[in-house]
Amino acid sequence: MIEFASTFIVSAIQILLMLLATPLVCGIIRKTKARLQNRRGATIFQPYLDLSKLMRKEVIIPSTSSWIFRITPYVVLASMLLIALLVPTIFAPVPFHWMGDIITIIYLFAAARFFLALGGLDAGSAFGGLGSSREMSIASIVEPAMMLAVFTTAVTAGSTDLSIIVNRLSTTQASIIHPSHVLAFAGLFIVTIAETGRLPVDNPGTHLELTMIHEAMILEYSGRYLAFLELASQMKLLIFLSLLANMFAPVGMAIDTAPLSLIVGVAAFILKVAILAIVVALVETANAKLRLFRVPELLMVAFVLSLLALILYSIIGS
Amino acid sequence: MKQKYIQLLRTTWGNIFTEEITPVANELYLTLESGALSKLPEICSVLVKALKAHFVMLLANDERELHGKFFIYYVFSMTADNLFLILRVPVDAREREVPSITASLDSATWFEREVQDWFGIVPFPNIGKLAVHPDWPEDVYPMVKEFDLKRSVRRVKGSFDFKHVAGEGVFEIPVGPVHAGVIEPGHFRFSVAGEPIVNLDVQLFYAHKGTEKIAEGMNPHRAVFLAERISGDSSFSHAVAFCHAIERTQQIEIPQRALVIRTALLELERISNHIGDIGGVLLDVGFSIAASRAFYLKEKFMHLNEILTGSRLLRGMAAIGGVRRHIEDTLAKREAMQETLKDGQEAFEELVDLLMSSSTVLDRLESTGVLAHKDAYRLGIIGIAGRASGIDRDLRRDHPHCAYPYLKFHSVLCNEGDVFARVNVRIDEVRESFRLLEQLRRQHVDEPIKATLQSPAPDRCALGYFEGWRGEIVHWVMIGKDGNIFRWKITDPSFHNWRGLKLAVRHNIVPDFPVINKSFNLSYSGNDR
Numbered sequence: 078m079i080e081f082a083s084t085f086i087v088s089a090i091q092i093l094l095m096l097l098a099t100p101l102v103c104g105i106i107r108k109t110k111a112r113l114q115n116r117r118g119a120t121i122f123q124p125y126l127d128l129s130k131l132m133r134k135e136v137i138i139p140s141t142s143s144w145i146f147r148i149t150p151y152v153v154l155a156s157m158l159l160i161a162l163l164v165p166t167i168f169a170p171v172p173f174h175w176m177g178d179i180i181t182i183i184y185l186f187a188a189a190r191f192f193l194a195l196g197g198l199d200a201g202s203a204f205g206g207l208g209s210s211r212e213m214s215i216a217s218i219v220e221p222a223m224m225l226a227v228f229t230t231a232v233t234a235g236s237t238d239l240s241i242i243v244n245r246l247s248t249t250q251a252s253i254i255h256p257s258h259v260l261a262f263a264g265l266f267i268v269t270i271a272e273t274g275r276l277p278v279d280n281p282g283t284h285l286e287l288t289m290i291h292e293a294m295i296l297e298y299s300g301r302y303l304a305f306l307e308l309a310s311q312m313k314l315l316i317f318l319s320l321l322a323n324m325f326a327p328v329g330m331a332i333d334t335a336p337l338s339l340i341v342g343v344a345a346f347i348l349k350v351a352i353l354a355i356v357v358a359l360v361e362t363a364n365a366k367l368r369l370f371r372v373p374e375l376l377m378v379a380f381v382l383s384l385l386a387l388i389l390y391s392i393i394g395s
Numbered sequence: 396m397k398q399k400y401i402q403l404l405r406t407t408w409g410n411i412f413t414e415e416i417t418p419v420a421n422e423l424y425l426t427l428e429s430g431a432l433s434k435l436p437e438i439c440s441v442l443v444k445a446l447k448a449h450f451v452m453l454l455a456n457d458e459r460e461l462h463g464k465f466f467i468y469y470v471f472s473m474t475a476d477n478l479f480l481i482l483r484v485p486v487d488a489r490e491r492e493v494p495s496i497t498a499s500l501d502s503a504t505w506f507e508r509e510v511q512d513w514f515g516i517v518p519f520p521n522i523g524k525l526a527v528h529p530d531w532p533e534d535v536y537p538m539v540k541e542f543d544l545k546r547s548v549r550r551v552k553g554s555f556d557f558k559h560v561a562g563e564g565v566f567e568i569p570v571g572p573v574h575a576g577v578i579e580p581g582h583f584r585f586s587v588a589g590e591p592i593v594n595l596d597v598q599l600f601y602a603h604k605g606t607e608k609i610a611e612g613m614n615p616h617r618a619v620f621l622a623e624r625i626s627g628d629s630s631f632s633h634a635v636a637f638c639h640a641i642e643r644t645q646q647i648e649i650p651q652r653a654l655v656i657r658t659a660l661l662e663l664e665r666i667s668n669h670i671g672d673i674g675g676v677l678l679d680v681g682f683s684i685a686a687s688r689a690f691y692l693k694e695k696f697m698h699l700n701e702i703l704t705g706s707r708l709l710r711g712m713a714a715i716g717g718v719r720r721h722i723e724d725t726l727a728k729r730e731a732m733q734e735t736l737k738d739g740q741e742a743f744e745e746l747v748d749l750l751m752s753s754s755t756v757l758d759r760l761e762s763t764g765v766l767a768h769k770d771a772y773r774l775g776i777i778g779i780a781g782r783a784s785g786i787d788r789d790l791r792r793d794h795p796h797c798a799y800p801y802l803k804f805h806s807v808l809c810n811e812g813d814v815f816a817r818v819n820v821r822i823d824e825v826r827e828s829f830r831l832l833e834q835l836r837r838q839h840v841d842e843p844i845k846a847t848l849q850s851p852a853p854d855r856c857a858l859g860y861f862e863g864w865r866g867e868i869v870h871w872v873m874i875g876k877d878g879n880i881f882r883w884k885i886t887d888p889s890f891h892n893w894r895g896l897k898l899a900v901r902h903n904i905v906p907d908f909p910v911i912n913k914s915f916n917l918s919y920s921g922n923d924r
Contacts, residue, residue, distance in 0.1 A: 352722065364755050365681050367759075
């Protein structure tokens, strides 16, 4: 019973933290980019205000759309919330680790993407179709690269269970700087950029419908549906950043619910994610958007990096 | 020199031309006999092919109250002799038909279609509507004299007739006329096979303001303000082109100082627009750090415009006979000019370095949106887009006025015809503009800046032209018996170049369209007037 209660508390804290931190990460990236462009930029809390504004706005549903259009925002957001429970954030033993491992996460991402693409098509506008087709063709290369990167760490830890991966890494100090991890980290970072629709793959700040990928799929959404989708895509970014931070550097994670370790855990998490967010902003600023047909080449780099990591691990061993 | 061309034409076709007397030194008006109408396509073809004439524009004029006929003016530029040869072709008021010259001169296509839509003069073979939308009734022609501006026209049912591409996997993407961002209205219809664009159709004339019609009967001095509003980004160029036309009809001698001020402002307009365009291209490829630098720099020059003239768009400066105000009459203005030019030049070179050192940017720009030289030549593409495709034409050099005859500068030329070439032409032109402004730096505030004007002589017509930042702007004005405007024809370079854009995007992928479009940066307002 106590076991259950503590799991409940831990997962409640985790989901609340993820929900609250999500718009902040987005705000940090936007602010960093603005400063780098000599602009003052909006406050880092602007995404909260945007979301609350969207929640209050009227929802307009295209007359040509079906139920798919309406359930998509819920499916996508629910998938992200579920994943948020499965990734390591502040607690080393991930609250719901018995429920699903890395493979579950990958499939949940796929499910969300599937519905998002359907939702884009369902509205019947030309841009939605354009975005969906681009998203799916990029996904077909992103997913293998992502699996390979994630499996490299799974192989080093001997399990696909994220709790075990994180625990192994935090207890065996040497493996933090294992060369294969560096390569896998680089691979997963590129995947993060592609998966979350950042430059140089997709431009989240563009107004040009013809160049959009993710934004084109959600072009017909408005009001709270749009808020859900925005929140989901922002959360996806946070999930990836958490994976990057904690799979490769699980420093400072809480192993119990004692107040001190909780505080340290939260602080370490926020610090790591903020650093990664700034790195993402730097990458976005330093690069122009790639020509669409060059994106597969970039993702091949991620794939090869992960593959090399795996080979390196099997040669050097732990 | 005029006699040379008259002789040349008469030896080939006999005495079918009558020379119209004009006081304008470099304009030769030749009226074709009504009986020789069928020879028109052949004459135009020979002019272009054998005599290396450049087709500038054609325009119709409702001269029924003067001569009982319509006339169409075919304007050619003879670059070698700094001469404009204008064929004046009579059109019967009842039949309203004229042979089309597009078989040998593709660049005249849109002009002929516009004449058909606005005057009801049908070039045969006949092609579809261009300048009026399908809901405009068939038999209403807005530019004929009896069309009353106050009249409301009842719209009819009609739908756009786009070119459809059939085939497996070919889809149509409609974009516009309302776009995201602050962009003028225009409807684009892409036919795509996957990502590659198979065909692009453009429906324009949403921004038609009837400028040419409104101006009829207007005092030329008032029309200067209208000219400033033809295309906002070329306010001063259009105003100067219009003033130039009026000045030529009246043989007005412009004070030297006014010519210098005009030249300086025209180059400032070029600099701020070119830098803005470079920023736009960088923004469209997502290289925001360089883009924001470019916009910052553009803003600096817009601000300088405001300090010098009181208007960021250089409005209210042009006047018939000169300019309205001095631009360097106070120390503050001179300092602002000097500082902005010095800092601007440095910042611009830094921006160019940043652009050239980014491999991802170069990868996006090179070989994107290629407009081949032969296509550019066939379509009569001019200005920056033309010079990026190896069309060596620059009115500042070929038909110079203002202070250009005394100034040293190069006309920039590239041959690749891609987005990168169009950016490069802009970069080098900005450098040339800086050089030009250096040469103009001297202050004589006591000199006159405006000629003293007589009451206008009636019944005169002339061209006014200038190489604006986008390309050559050509106006043609006819002053009526009352000294007011009888007919004003405006040709913005966009009107030539839209067809080039349509061709340049073919076989490119859809997400590259915005950057190709930006590299042309055509004006909707100037095109639609």
